[in-house]
Amino acid sequence: MTEPESRDRSAGKPRRPPTIHDVAAVAGVSRGTVSRVLQGGHNVSTASREAVQAAIDELGYVVNRAARSLVTQRSGSVAFLLTEPQERFFEDPNFTTLLRGCTQALAAHDIPLLLMTAGDEAERRRVTRYLAAGHVDGVLLVSSHRGNPMIEHLREAGIPMVCCGKPLGQRGRVSYVAADDREGAKDMVRHLAESGRTRIATVAGPQDTPGGVERLLGYREVLDEYGLAHDERLVAYGDYTRAGGEAGAAELLAAAPDLDALFVASDLMADGALTALDRAGRSVPEDVAVGGFDDSPTALTTRPPLTTVRQPWDRISSEMVRLLLAQIAGDTAPTVILPTELVVRDSA
Amino acid sequence: MTEPESRDRSAGKPRRPPTIHDVAAVAGVSRGTVSRVLQGGHNVSTASREAVQAAIDELGYVVNRAARSLVTQRSGSVAFLLTEPQERFFEDPNFTTLLRGCTQALAAHDIPLLLMTAGDEAERRRVTRYLAAGHVDGVLLVSSHRGNPMIEHLREAGIPMVCCGKPLGQRGRVSYVAADDREGAKDMVRHLAESGRTRIATVAGPQDTPGGVERLLGYREVLDEYGLAHDERLVAYGDYTRAGGEAGAAELLAAAPDLDALFVASDLMADGALTALDRAGRSVPEDVAVGGFDDSPTALTTRPPLTTVRQPWDRISSEMVRLLLAQIAGDTAPTVILPTELVVRDSA
DNA sequence: CTGAAAGCGCTTACAG
DNA sequence: CTGAAAGCGCTTACAG
Numbered sequence: 001m002t003e004p005e006s007r008d009r010s011a012g013k014p015r016r017p018p019t020i021h022d023v024a025a026v027a028g029v030s031r032g033t034v035s036r037v038l039q040g041g042h043n044v045s046t047a048s049r050e051a052v053q054a055a056i057d058e059l060g061y062v063v064n065r066a067a068r069s070l071v072t073q074r075s076g077s078v079a080f081l082l083t084e085p086q087e088r089f090f091e092d093p094n095f096t097t098l099l100r101g102c103t104q105a106l107a108a109h110d111i112p113l114l115l116m117t118a119g120d121e122a123e124r125r126r127v128t129r130y131l132a133a134g135h136v137d138g139v140l141l142v143s144s145h146r147g148n149p150m151i152e153h154l155r156e157a158g159i160p161m162v163c164c165g166k167p168l169g170q171r172g173r174v175s176y177v178a179a180d181d182r183e184g185a186k187d188m189v190r191h192l193a194e195s196g197r198t199r200i201a202t203v204a205g206p207q208d209t210p211g212g213v214e215r216l217l218g219y220r221e222v223l224d225e226y227g228l229a230h231d232e233r234l235v236a237y238g239d240y241t242r243a244g245g246e247a248g249a250a251e252l253l254a255a256a257p258d259l260d261a262l263f264v265a266s267d268l269m270a271d272g273a274l275t276a277l278d279r280a281g282r283s284v285p286e287d288v289a290v291g292g293f294d295d296s297p298t299a300l301t302t303r304p305p306l307t308t309v310r311q312p313w314d315r316i317s318s319e320m321v322r323l324l325l326a327q328i329a330g331d332t333a334p335t336v337i338l339p340t341e342l343v344v345r346d347s348a
Numbered sequence: 349m350t351e352p353e354s355r356d357r358s359a360g361k362p363r364r365p366p367t368i369h370d371v372a373a374v375a376g377v378s379r380g381t382v383s384r385v386l387q388g389g390h391n392v393s394t395a396s397r398e399a400v401q402a403a404i405d406e407l408g409y410v411v412n413r414a415a416r417s418l419v420t421q422r423s424g425s426v427a428f429l430l431t432e433p434q435e436r437f438f439e440d441p442n443f444t445t446l447l448r449g450c451t452q453a454l455a456a457h458d459i460p461l462l463l464m465t466a467g468d469e470a471e472r473r474r475v476t477r478y479l480a481a482g483h484v485d486g487v488l489l490v491s492s493h494r495g496n497p498m499i500e501h502l503r504e505a506g507i508p509m510v511c512c513g514k515p516l517g518q519r520g521r522v523s524y525v526a527a528d529d530r531e532g533a534k535d536m537v538r539h540l541a542e543s544g545r546t547r548i549a550t551v552a553g554p555q556d557t558p559g560g561v562e563r564l565l566g567y568r569e570v571l572d573e574y575g576l577a578h579d580e581r582l583v584a585y586g587d588y589t590r591a592g593g594e595a596g597a598a599e600l601l602a603a604a605p606d607l608d609a610l611f612v613a614s615d616l617m618a619d620g621a622l623t624a625l626d627r628a629g630r631s632v633p634e635d636v637a638v639g640g641f642d643d644s645p646t647a648l649t650t651r652p653p654l655t656t657v658r659q660p661w662d663r664i665s666s667e668m669v670r671l672l673l674a675q676i677a678g679d680t681a682p683t684v685i686l687p688t689e690l691v692v693r694d695s696a
Numbered sequence: 697c698t699g700a701a702a703g704c705g706c707t708t709a710c711a712g
Numbered sequence: 713c714t715g716a717a718a719g720c721g722c723t724t725a726c727a728g
Binding site: 017062066067070077080095099103112115129132133135301 | 365408410411412413415423425428443447448451458460461462463464474477478482483590619649
């Protein structure tokens, strides 16, 4: 005869967890009633509900998600998908903030987050297959560059999706949430102009990203507001890296040595720009006022600390999750634009 | 009569994906045979296998994981669990490297990674329940501080697990993979000693972390090797942050102004130490040689670039995944210690 | 090597 | 409000 307790002692794996059947037996009701309680307790008498709840607590019952998924045709999980060469993202402090925010917003709904990467064509195929197979109820997509093929694939597959940042070059409407890049840039450039600067230059981001485009537009609009001339020697482009910012600033210094302010489209690039300025013997903010964008951790460690534009990453992630869940529930998902905030420190 | 094609046109959701039943019908075999092919094709005739494979390709069949999980009692997924207040981890560049590495190593096995955080007691309970319910086959645990309660919880629940870094203060054996902190520290301190420095100080990491303990031990061993005196004024402690490194270095400078070398237990702290040294008017490496640890992106942006110790994060993640999968398959999981590499730049 | 069949743990009309 | 029952899509002994 086998001792039932022996299973307890077997190394590792505990006994098989309780099922809805066990709960029903303890509560003295049918499995259907237990399930109804699990679904929210509608159409269940108070007595039954309480008996079931007590049984659940007593047994430490936890629903088997695989069984539930099989019948509901829902996975109960969501993917966080990175579609760029990931090196870039994993170095971006904004990304980690976003990832953490999404994980926690989903956790509040008891929805696990699957982290997936799709950097090259082979990965994209694999991931598309996986997602199209319904292994996930929706996807949070991080994509910044124009013409991301994954967006099209997922739309064709009919998978609920919300993007972080406005997807450029998409035909159909795609739900997304983004910071108000243009207004943020305008706040910064106005700040520079208000301090009396008249030769305001910019290191813009890549023009195939929404931040690259919008922040540059904001810069130009404020130049007009203040009646400052547009001078293409005052515009350089970088790729959001430190090195890119350094090169951009060096280029501007060569083309327009009289510049007295510099709006850089990201903090990382601004850090690089500071290096170039330092090398050129310009002091900040005395000779050149410098403004960044992001309010990333870097902004606090530069010398001087960076005046920058804060993006509301916490709200971005919670809004992304909110929109995605609404879309999964069948709502049509809108677009959300969140305000930024000017953070004044010492560099401008 | 309903038109079958009408399902194609319904907005969004495509038709119900093909099942094993459809594959069997197309291939002209039973569902059992299809399943056998899916499991690796053992005990299946070549003809059947090929027919099934062709049907799978034709239909674009993808297994329904929920159904599979229900019968195999395996989830086919793995959790990546963060057990510290996450702010710290999400700011640590090593962490993102690790997360990316694990995601990709698992993707190669077609295993999705669930990202979970358990920073406070409420989260720990939630996560423990979730994991104990078998929603995951195993967990990759990132934990650096002594006496992590999650480790005990997961062990009790019998969940396969491998840690990143040696878990301090655990009674039972826990599988882990770690860089060889002690040897790495020894390489660095030897490098400092070989350059003729004799008053070698250190900013050690927290003593409730393995890196904090081991790197300090390595430092002391090399002092002995070179017959250098142990002087407690040459030892300070930091918390792996820039500010901590700065404070530690300032403290050392005050207590032992004659120090001529500084081994700092992380690059981030070394960056802070550089600030303190700069403020004290010490030039690096002329007056004080500085060595860091991690070879993080920061090491390249400090001035001067940092001589440091590279941890093999790519291998750490792939080894963690390898050990975890072996453990899930039933093997007893060993411990893996990976060698580090001294990276000489300009600071020492 | 192969098919028929049971069963994994749920949810959800359907009666009552 | 509640129970009995079908069914979600797989895997896996069990016969043959």
